[in-house]
Amino acid sequence: MLSRVAPWLASHKEGPASAGVLVRTLGGADTPALRCLALQDPVANVFILAHLRAAGTAGPTSGGASVLGVFDDGILVGACWTGANLVPIQLDPSYAGPVAAAANSAGRRYASAFGPAEPVLALHAELEELGHAAHEVRSEQPLMTIAGPPSVEPNQDLTLGRLADFDRILPACAAMFEEEVGYSPFLGGREFYSRRVEGLIRQGHSLVHLNSAGEVVFKAELGAVTAEVTQIQGVWMNPLYRGQGLSAGYMAAVVEQARKIAPVTSLYVNGFNSRARASYQRVGFCEVGTFATVLF
Numbered sequence: 001m002l003s004r005v006a007p008w009l010a011s012h013k014e015g016p017a018s019a020g021v022l023v024r025t026l027g028g029a030d031t032p033a034l035r036c037l038a039l040q041d042p043v044a045n046v047f048i049l050a051h052l053r054a055a056g057t058a059g060p061t062s063g064g065a066s067v068l069g070v071f072d073d074g075i076l077v078g079a080c081w082t083g084a085n086l087v088p089i090q091l092d093p094s095y096a097g098p099v100a101a102a103a104n105s106a107g108r109r110y111a112s113a114f115g116p117a118e119p120v121l122a123l124h125a126e127l128e129e130l131g132h133a134a135h136e137v138r139s140e141q142p143l144m145t146i147a148g149p150p151s152v153e154p155n156q157d158l159t160l161g162r163l164a165d166f167d168r169i170l171p172a173c174a175a176m177f178e179e180e181v182g183y184s185p186f187l188g189g190r191e192f193y194s195r196r197v198e199g200l201i202r203q204g205h206s207l208v209h210l211n212s213a214g215e216v217v218f219k220a221e222l223g224a225v226t227a228e229v230t231q232i233q234g235v236w237m238n239p240l241y242r243g244q245g246l247s248a249g250y251m252a253a254v255v256e257q258a259r260k261i262a263p264v265t266s267l268y269v270n271g272f273n274s275r276a277r278a279s280y281q282r283v284g285f286c287e288v289g290t291f292a293t294v295l296f
Helices: 002-008 028-038 046-055 093-105 117-129 163-181 191-202 247-258 274-283
Strands: 021-025 066-072 075-082 085-089 112-116 136-146 206-210 216-225 229-237 264-268 286-295
Touching (some): 021 093, 028 066, 028 075, 028 085, 046 075, 046 085, 046 216, 066 093, 075 093, 085 117, 093 117, 112 117, 117 136, 136 274, 163 191, 163 206, 163 229, 191 206, 191 216, 206 247, 229 247, 247 274
Antiparallel strands (some): 021 066, 066 075, 075 085, 112 286, 136 264, 136 286, 206 216
16 A cells, blocks of 8 residues: 555655655545635635535546545645646645645646645646646736625626526637637537536626627626635626726626625736736725646
C-alpha cells in the first residue's frame, strides 16, 4: 500500500508541512469533513459548497470528477477539486507538490485552475514541472463581495432568463466565454455547454435583458449558489452598448436577485479590468481577497 501512495506523500519533498501527510481521493464518508473544511471560508469555497449542496457527497461524480483530500495524521487539512478544472479548497501552498502529483497521475488534461491565488499559483508551478504548460496566468483577480443592498438604482429591465429565449441567450454566453478564455466553448461540441446554460435558466440563475428586437443587451449568471453565498459569473455586455455607463445598474439588479437567495453576493474580476472593478465598487462591492486563474 505504501508503495502506491508514496509519490503523493508530502514527505517526498522537503518542507515544514511534509511529515505524515497523505493525499487520496475522497469518498462519501468524507463529506462532513470536506464541508467543515470549506466552511472555514464560505466565500472563497462557494464552488465546492455549491457542489456538495447539489450532489450531497464528496465522492466522485458520474462524470469522472473527484476531490483530492490532504490528510495530516488522519485529519483533512486541505483539498482540491479535480474535474475539467482544478479548484483548491483551504489548501496550504506547501501541499501543492503532492496534490499536483496526484492530479497528474489521473492522466487527464485540465482546462484551468482557479481559486485563492497562493495555492493556485503553487499548483501551477508544480504542474508546470510535470508538463502542464499554461497559455495564460491571471495572478491577480480581486475577490469581491457585497452583503447589503446595492448603492445604485437597479436596472429594472434585467429579468430571469426564460427557456423560450434559450436560442438568444446561448450565443451571448458563448461570446462571453470566448472573450474571457480565448476559444469557443463549442470547441469539443455544443452539448455540454448548452446543457450548462439550459440548467442555469431552469434553476432561475440566468439573468438577462433582451431588447425589443430580441437582442441580449446584458447577461450574467449566478454560477455557484449556497444558502450563504452566491457567486456571479459570466458577466457580459453586448459590445454595441458598452461605454454608456450601463453596467452598474445591471449589476445592481443582479445583486438584488442574488439577495433573494443568499445574504452575500460575490464575484472575482481580472485585476487588469479597471473599468469593471470601478463599476463593481460603485455598486457596493468590496475586495475581500485575491483569486488567480491559470488557463492550460
